[in-house]
Amino acid sequence: MDVSKYAALFLAESREHVSACNQLLLEWERDPGAVEPVGGLFRSIHTIKGMAATMGFTGVADLSHRTENLLDALRHGRAAPRPETFQLLFRAVDALGRAIEGAGTGSEPPADEVLGSEIDTAAGATVGDQRPGAIAPSANQTRPVQVTIRSGALMRGARASLVLRRAEAMGRVTALRPPAAQLEREDFDGRFSFRLESEASDDEVAAALCTAGDVEAIRFEQTSPAEAAIGIRGRQIRVDLGRLDALMKQVGELVVAKNRLIVLAAAAQDPLFEELSDRIARLVSGMQGEVIAARMAPVGEVFDRFPRLLRDVARDLGKRIRFDMEGEEIELDRSILDEIGEPLLHLIRNAADHGIETPERRTASGKPAEGRILLSASRERNSVALRVSDDGRGIDRAAILAKARREEMADASVETLTDDLLLRVLARPGFSTAEAVSGVSGRGVGVDAVMTRVRALGGTLDVKSEVGRGTTFTIRVPLTLAIVRALLAVAGNERYAVPLAYVAETVEFDPGAVTSVRSREALLVRDRVIPTVHLRHLVAGAAGPAPPRRPTIILEVGDRRTALVVDALMGQQDIVVEPFDAPRGMPPFVGGATILADGAPALILDAAALL
Amino acid sequence: MSHTVLVCDDAIFMRTMISDILAQAGFQVVGEAESGVQAVEKYHQLKPDLVTMDIVMPDMGGIEAVREICKTDPEAKILMCSAMGQQALVVEAIQAGAKDFVVKPFQPSRVLEAVQRVLG
Numbered sequence: 001m002d003v004s005k006y007a008a009l010f011l012a013e014s015r016e017h018v019s020a021c022n023q024l025l026l027e028w029e030r031d032p033g034a035v036e037p038v039g040g041l042f043r044s045i046h047t048i049k050g051m052a053a054t055m056g057f058t059g060v061a062d063l064s065h066r067t068e069n070l071l072d073a074l075r076h077g078r079a080a081p082r083p084e085t086f087q088l089l090f091r092a093v094d095a096l097g098r099a100i101e102g103a104g105t106g107s108e109p110p111a112d113e114v115l116g117s118e119i120d121t122a123a124g125a126t127v128g129d130q131r132p133g134a135i136a137p138s139a140n141q142t143r144p145v146q147v148t149i150r151s152g153a154l155m156r157g158a159r160a161s162l163v164l165r166r167a168e169a170m171g172r173v174t175a176l177r178p179p180a181a182q183l184e185r186e187d188f189d190g191r192f193s194f195r196l197e198s199e200a201s202d203d204e205v206a207a208a209l210c211t212a213g214d215v216e217a218i219r220f221e222q223t224s225p226a227e228a229a230i231g232i233r234g235r236q237i238r239v240d241l242g243r244l245d246a247l248m249k250q251v252g253e254l255v256v257a258k259n260r261l262i263v264l265a266a267a268a269q270d271p272l273f274e275e276l277s278d279r280i281a282r283l284v285s286g287m288q289g290e291v292i293a294a295r296m297a298p299v300g301e302v303f304d305r306f307p308r309l310l311r312d313v314a315r316d317l318g319k320r321i322r323f324d325m326e327g328e329e330i331e332l333d334r335s336i337l338d339e340i341g342e343p344l345l346h347l348i349r350n351a352a353d354h355g356i357e358t359p360e361r362r363t364a365s366g367k368p369a370e371g372r373i374l375l376s377a378s379r380e381r382n383s384v385a386l387r388v389s390d391d392g393r394g395i396d397r398a399a400i401l402a403k404a405r406r407e408e409m410a411d412a413s414v415e416t417l418t419d420d421l422l423l424r425v426l427a428r429p430g431f432s433t434a435e436a437v438s439g440v441s442g443r444g445v446g447v448d449a450v451m452t453r454v455r456a457l458g459g460t461l462d463v464k465s466e467v468g469r470g471t472t473f474t475i476r477v478p479l480t481l482a483i484v485r486a487l488l489a490v491a492g493n494e495r496y497a498v499p500l501a502y503v504a505e506t507v508e509f510d511p512g513a514v515t516s517v518r519s520r521e522a523l524l525v526r527d528r529v530i531p532t533v534h535l536r537h538l539v540a541g542a543a544g545p546a547p548p549r550r551p552t553i554i555l556e557v558g559d560r561r562t563a564l565v566v567d568a569l570m571g572q573q574d575i576v577v578e579p580f581d582a583p584r585g586m587p588p589f590v591g592g593a594t595i596l597a598d599g600a601p602a603l604i605l606d607a608a609a610l611l
Numbered sequence: 612m613s614h615t616v617l618v619c620d621d622a623i624f625m626r627t628m629i630s631d632i633l634a635q636a637g638f639q640v641v642g643e644a645e646s647g648v649q650a651v652e653k654y655h656q657l658k659p660d661l662v663t664m665d666i667v668m669p670d671m672g673g674i675e676a677v678r679e680i681c682k683t684d685p686e687a688k689i690l691m692c693s694a695m696g697q698q699a700l701v702v703e704a705i706q707a708g709a710k711d712f713v714v715k716p717f718q719p720s721r722v723l724e725a726v727q728r729v730l731g
Contacts, residue, residue: 211731
């Protein structure tokens with residue numbers, strides 16, 4: 001049998017198992033007394049072994065076989081997990097990952113005999129070798145819970161949320177699969193899983209969850225990664241991302257054509273033509289929504305690798321760091337997701353390296369010895385906010401301000417450094433010079449790189465920091481890149497598109513409400529002072545006097561606002577963001593270009609750059 | 612002593628039916644409310660062991676009423692009465708503090724099962 005055509009599938013599925021192994025190892029290491037992780041690990045490694053043997057990848061099969069032996073010994077208490085054992089297992093999983101990548105792409109790396117024999121030795125070691133106290137089962141154990149709602153039950157999703165409420169009453173619920181939003185869907189089959197951190201025994205948990213009613217089964221084991229990846233069983237297929245990209249591009253073209261059609265139909269004044277154009281417009285919008293939805297993936301896919309990574313970083317730095325993640329189920333466009341990993345990694349590394357203090361120093365300043373880093377995702381209107389917060393030392397503003405003054409980014413009259421200015425200084429290319437590293441805790445290392453990446457995605461970066469309390473970086477990115485809903489504004493003879501994701505509201509420019517803030521013109525809108533920007537002052541070629549009535553767009557990014565004064569508004573339109581290499585001399589507030597419904601090009605304004 | 616119940620629904624038909632089901636099972640229906648506002652008032656006044664609450668009612672809907680009641684009494688035992696297709700609302704009610712739900716059309720056995728679960 002020719003198995004080569006299964007190579008891609010082998011690779012994809014094995015990767016999922018390797019990723020699951022890393023998660024399980026982390027969990028197990030945190031709570032060496034727990035029994036579920038080792039069971040899950042064993043199953044994943046066993047699956048990899050079977051697939052690799054079928055494919056004829058002997059190296060992968062051999063390594064997974066030996067690892068499986070070790071896990072089996074651990075599982076049955078013949079060997080005891082020690083810190084070295086975890087380190088060894090992490091190395092084994094890494095080696096497996098490399099071997100799988102190699103084998104999947106046609107060049108299996110040579111077997112690492114040293115690692116292999118270490119694994120064998122560990123598997124042969126007896127429990128007698130165990131150091132006293134090596135196993136420290138924690139009182140608060142985290143266990144996987146799988147729940148099945150009876151198939152005849154009405155409103156299975158609502159029933160599931162009752163079960164979750166019962167679970168939340170007993171402890172912390174995490175890693176809900178499928179995500180909450182999917183529970184309410186018609187095709188939710190009544191099976192879901194989560195992790196529960198609670199002191200209660202399995203029996204107590206089961207009894208409490210059953211009081212939610214219509215519960216058919218409760219099991220305390222890990223869903224296999226394959227099942228978890230599939231989510232709603234049997235309702236998903238794998239599609240090559242290239243195909244989705246191609247489909248998206250086609251739909252993008254279709255949207256532009258649709259917009260033109262609407263304009264033509266309106267001009268033709270033929271009821272039949274108009275009806276048809278309406279119908280096509282609705283179909284295209286529906287199709288666009290479906291394609292965008294198909295491209296969405298939960299941020300958890302990117303988050304998943306961070307716990308392992310942070311563990312290694314913390315270990316190297318000799319720090320104790322607890323890493324938590326929230327909002328893993330929030331979805332983002334695949335293409336943004338692929339780009340966002342690296343900036344996040346940068347920020348997380350920074351937080352561990354420069355934010356979190358050493359355990360001694362933390363204890364000395366009255367903080368818990370273990371530092372905390374939280375990575376969270378949340379939905380904000382048409383964008384997603386990704387936050388990296390640490391409870392570390394915070395940024396030394398005095399030092400940064402001194403530097404800003406030296407570099408003439410702030411004049412002597414500036415006495416305090418706002419978060420805004422702080423970010424501008426941090427994001428200066430080359431800020432991470434030795435001078436900064438010593439005096440200013442090295443913050444800013446790579447912030448310029450993060451900023452560049454995030455801006456390229458049409459996103460924004462924010463920082464908030466408090467000395468001694470910690471620092472939070474927030475990345476905001478649009479839900480999807482390719483097609484965005486935008487407000488069309490006019491200044492002079494040109495039209496500009498402002499993505500709706502950042503539009504809070506539109507108001508009329510009222511000369512009576514003009515005030516000033518820090519010697520800048522500002523507008524008083526419902527008791528809030530908002531600095532103004534006049535679009536016609538920004539762009540060249542806006543000749544002639546400003547019209548008497550001037551609509552004003554209130555832009556909002558995070559909690560910062562700007563009032564953008566324009567000549568006129570021309571309604572909303574779906575615009576297809578064209579790839580855009582900014583020509584030299586292009587002002588920074590231009591984020592891209594698009595073709596409007598009438599075929600004319602227009603520039604897309606970058607809201608963040610206008611703030 | 613039998614458990615006391617407050618029945619909240621804007622339709623007399625539904626109130627009568629629920630009251631009958633519960634009365635036949637030995638519960639004591641101590642009050643009825645036909646709006647969310649009334650439900651909150653009567654809850655505080657009667658302190659019933661159990662409340663059945665319709666989702667859609669005039670003058671403050673059922674979900675808002677659950678929220679109000681749970682504000683002062685988070686342990687209030689409230690059973691939501693919903694119709695097919697209201698799943699999102701039921702989930703919202705549960706998040707607001709409702710302890711269980713039944714789906715119309717009611718089967719007496721289902722209603723009583725849910726009531727037993729809520730009363731624990």
